[in-house]
Amino acid sequence: MDIILKKMEFRGNISTRLRQCTAYTDDILITARTTQAMTDKFIKLKNESLKYGLTVNANKTKYLKCSRRQNQLRPIITGNKETEQVKSFK
Secondary structure, X not given: OHHHHHHOOOOOOOOOOOEEEEEEOOEEEEEEOXXXXXXXXXXXXXXXXXXXXXXXXXXXOEEEOOXXXXXXXXXXXXXXXXXXXXXXXX
């Protein structure tokens, strides 16, 4: 997984980059300032992982949008799958 993340160029922090990534065992957190940046990196992560025989579990994949405005929970389309929006993570 470390090799995949290095290829994806997630270095830097969210104040100087549009996106970053945190990984621990089999959990990966993509932090992005825009929905489009998050979607692009997710698709790139998914495609790069497939090269190494790793797959993303679509049933466990969720996203959390932090905003001052109260928005409805809406799924987003990543590739050909819908990704559920949640109010919080455990």
